[in-house]
Amino acid sequence: MDKLLWVLLPIVLAAVAVGVAAWRGRLPPRPVLNVAFSLLLLAYLLVTAGLGIFWVANQHLPVFDWHYVFGYALLVLVVVHLGFNLRAVVFHLRRRPAVLAAAPARGRRPWLGAFGVLGLLAAAGGGYVIGLRHGRTELRIDTAAGPGGVALPLAVVERFHEFSAHTRSGVLRRAPGADWGDPPPPFKPARPVPWPPVALPAARRAQAPGAGFDVRALADVLWHTAGVSARSGGIHFRTSPSSGALFATELYVLVLDVPGMPAGLWHYDVPGQALQPLAAPAAGAGLPGLGALPPGSRALLVATALFRRSGHKYRDRTYRYVLGDLGHALENLRAVAQAAGVRATLLQAFDEAQIAAALGIDEADEGVLAAVLLQDPAASALPALDSAAWQPAVGAVGGAAVGAEHAATPLGITDAIHRATSLRTRTAPACGHAALAWQAAPRQAGWQALPVASRRAGDPLALIARRRSVRRYAAAPLPLADLAALLAAMAQPGPLLSAAVRIDVLAARVAGLAALAWRYHPAAQALEPRTRPADDLSRRARAAGLDQDVIGDAAAVLVLSIDRAAWAADPAGAARGYRHAFIEAGLAGERVYLEAGARGLGVCAVGAFYDDEVAALVGGDPGREWVVHLAAVGVPA
Numbered sequence: 001m002d003k004l005l006w007v008l009l010p011i012v013l014a015a016v017a018v019g020v021a022a023w024r025g026r027l028p029p030r031p032v033l034n035v036a037f038s039l040l041l042l043a044y045l046l047v048t049a050g051l052g053i054f055w056v057a058n059q060h061l062p063v064f065d066w067h068y069v070f071g072y073a074l075l076v077l078v079v080v081h082l083g084f085n086l087r088a089v090v091f092h093l094r095r096r097p098a099v100l101a102a103a104p105a106r107g108r109r110p111w112l113g114a115f116g117v118l119g120l121l122a123a124a125g126g127g128y129v130i131g132l133r134h135g136r137t138e139l140r141i142d143t144a145a146g147p148g149g150v151a152l153p154l155a156v157v158e159r160f161h162e163f164s165a166h167t168r169s170g171v172l173r174r175a176p177g178a179d180w181g182d183p184p185p186p187f188k189p190a191r192p193v194p195w196p197p198v199a200l201p202a203a204r205r206a207q208a209p210g211a212g213f214d215v216r217a218l219a220d221v222l223w224h225t226a227g228v229s230a231r232s233g234g235i236h237f238r239t240s241p242s243s244g245a246l247f248a249t250e251l252y253v254l255v256l257d258v259p260g261m262p263a264g265l266w267h268y269d270v271p272g273q274a275l276q277p278l279a280a281p282a283a284g285a286g287l288p289g290l291g292a293l294p295p296g297s298r299a300l301l302v303a304t305a306l307f308r309r310s311g312h313k314y315r316d317r318t319y320r321y322v323l324g325d326l327g328h329a330l331e332n333l334r335a336v337a338q339a340a341g342v343r344a345t346l347l348q349a350f351d352e353a354q355i356a357a358a359l360g361i362d363e364a365d366e367g368v369l370a371a372v373l374l375q376d377p378a379a380s381a382l383p384a385l386d387s388a389a390w391q392p393a394v395g396a397v398g399g400a401a402v403g404a405e406h407a408a409t410p411l412g413i414t415d416a417i418h419r420a421t422s423l424r425t426r427t428a429p430a431c432g433h434a435a436l437a438w439q440a441a442p443r444q445a446g447w448q449a450l451p452v453a454s455r456r457a458g459d460p461l462a463l464i465a466r467r468r469s470v471r472r473y474a475a476a477p478l479p480l481a482d483l484a485a486l487l488a489a490m491a492q493p494g495p496l497l498s499a500a501v502r503i504d505v506l507a508a509r510v511a512g513l514a515a516l517a518w519r520y521h522p523a524a525q526a527l528e529p530r531t532r533p534a535d536d537l538s539r540r541a542r543a544a545g546l547d548q549d550v551i552g553d554a555a556a557v558l559v560l561s562i563d564r565a566a567w568a569a570d571p572a573g574a575a576r577g578y579r580h581a582f583i584e585a586g587l588a589g590e591r592v593y594l595e596a597g598a599r600g601l602g603v604c605a606v607g608a609f610y611d612d613e614v615a616a617l618v619g620g621d622p623g624r625e626w627v628v629h630l631a632a633v634g635v636p637a
């Protein structure tokens with residue numbers, strides 16, 4: 001709001017000056033006022049255009065706020081300008097230039113100008129009011145009292161996905177269904193508690209032989225997952241990519257057995273590189289809502305999302321972005337944990353409500369999204385997941401209505417989809433895990449064999465510390481060996497949360513590969529042609545990618561879709577499978593960043609695209625597979 005006031009200040013001052021002049025009976029003549037307001041209009045037009053050009057060139061779309069605020073101011077000035085000049089415009093449109101030239105400067109038909117100005121104000125005001133109202137009513141999903149029984153969570157997922165899809169017609173038809181308010185600060189302030197925080201050692205930017213998994217290694221894991229690795233233009237850039245650089249993810253740690261760090265429940269204070277206690281440090285303390293943790297467990301990390309951080313920009317598509325962001329961050333977590341000699345397991349089932357209560361957070365604002373167990377590699381693997389011990393958090397299950405905890409929340413469909421993909425348990429099951437594997441397809445005639453990928457694993461700590469999104473690519477084609485390595489890296493080490501992710505390649509400029517859409521088959525290390533060759537693949541990809549240059553200029557665009565049948569068969573439940581599949585796509589997306597970094601290539605994750613157009617480009621069946629994520633790849637310019 002203060003932004004709006006500052007931007008409108010020159011207009012307000014000009015209006016006050018005119019008002020004072022009129023009150024003193026010294027109102028300047030109409031042509032003088034016209035020139036003054038025209039100059040103001042020109043200044044705002046230049047700033048608005050300049051901001052648009054700057055941010056598009058700079059590609060940091062989150063700061064677009066300034067652009068639209070100037071847009072509002074511009075609208076005000078256009079109305080004033082037309083008030084002065086509408087009559088001339090009307091005369092001109094009626095092709096009566098001679099009359100126009102002869103028309104006296106003021107006073108012939110004052111009602112015409114007033115009428116025009118009022119009409120414009122009514123149109124702008126009406127558009128604003130309709131924009132606020134439109135869409136709200138159709139968005140509400142009453143998850144507490146639906147008739148669908150156990151199928152209700154899946155129905156919410158379908159509705160959410162369809163509603164949050166970008167389509168050209170949807171841009172006009174839909175409006176945000178929630179009031180997102182002002183964005184929360186980029187970092188969560190520390191809670192007032194009587195226990196002191198623990199400063200963590202500075203993170204190492206390269207792998208170093210350590211003393212096992214101790215406080216230094218924990219500090220490395222946390223920083224490489226969510227730490228600040230660069231500052232520019234007032235934005236804190238993190239070690240993981242994040243849509244709009246908004247970074248909604250928050251990290252909490254249950255420390256069980258980490259030398260140098262007191263056991264207990266902590267919040268990761270990112271700017272302070274410290275752990276803030278949430279409760280009195282206590283050895284042996286567990287976390288409800290997870291099930292019993294097995295011996296050899298060293299720490300448990302819980303990731304949440306502060307929905308409003310992303311929501312004020314991404315609105316009803318927020319849940320997709322926070323899951324995509326999280327997947328990228330968790331892959332960094334996994335890679336650094338592995339380098340530190342511990343096994344990281346993404347837990348498939350946990351009770352969000354119980355964990356949120358233990359963390360002292362309100363799930364209506366900050367949803368619990370993932371939990372990762374860090375164990376000694378020698379510790380025995382988790383037992384099989386007991387699916388029967390978990391039930392969806394919404395819907396009538398076994399005759400009892402559950403999930404009414406947040407019956408009325410302001411975040412609309414974001415809250416609904418979070419609850420639909422959440423779980424509850426009435427028992428205290430063992431912490432289990434179901435094994436997953438990619439779908440295997442034998443290589444077929446007509447498929448393009450890929451060179452055996454020679455991956456350049458590199459040092460994950462160094463790669464993550466210097467990782468950045470790259471949006472400018474040279475015209476040079478992408479070598480086929482590099483594409484093969486990126487694809488192989490995406491599929492390694494196999495699915496961690498979901499086997500539903502499918503990978504296609506829009507090969508605009510890949511040496512030795514026709515320009516068409518290819519389906520990647522990891523087990524066969526081969527590409528299956530999906531569409532006909534197209535000379536205008538880049539142009540169509542750019543259009544489908546919301547006209548983003550990063551897509552149009554990329555040598556190849558990796559397109560990640562989720563197979564509906566596969567995620568609906570998730571051992572933790574169909575709706576939860578949707579969340580898992582999104583996070584899995586993010587994990588694969590981050591592997592592209594790291595492998596590309598090791599090979600000197602540029603990558604940019606892209607979550608903003610027309611869903612239907614990208615699906616058509618890769619030749620997919622939108623009823624069977626939903627496109628969820630893109631990664632633009634190329635040789636950096």
Ligand SMILES: Cc1cc2nc3c(=O)[nH]c(=O)nc-3n(C[C@H](O)[C@H](O)[C@H](O)COP(=O)(O)O)c2cc1C
Nearest residue numbers: 237241242243244245324325468469605606607608
């Ligand atoms: C899920 C996801 C979606 C993204 N979508 C876009 C996008 O549509 N367009 C874009 O230019 N960048 C996109 N990005 C990249 C972010 O803008 C970028 O990560 C952020 O500005 C931080 O910069 P960094 O990656 O260099 O640290 C996306 C990143 C993620 C993780």
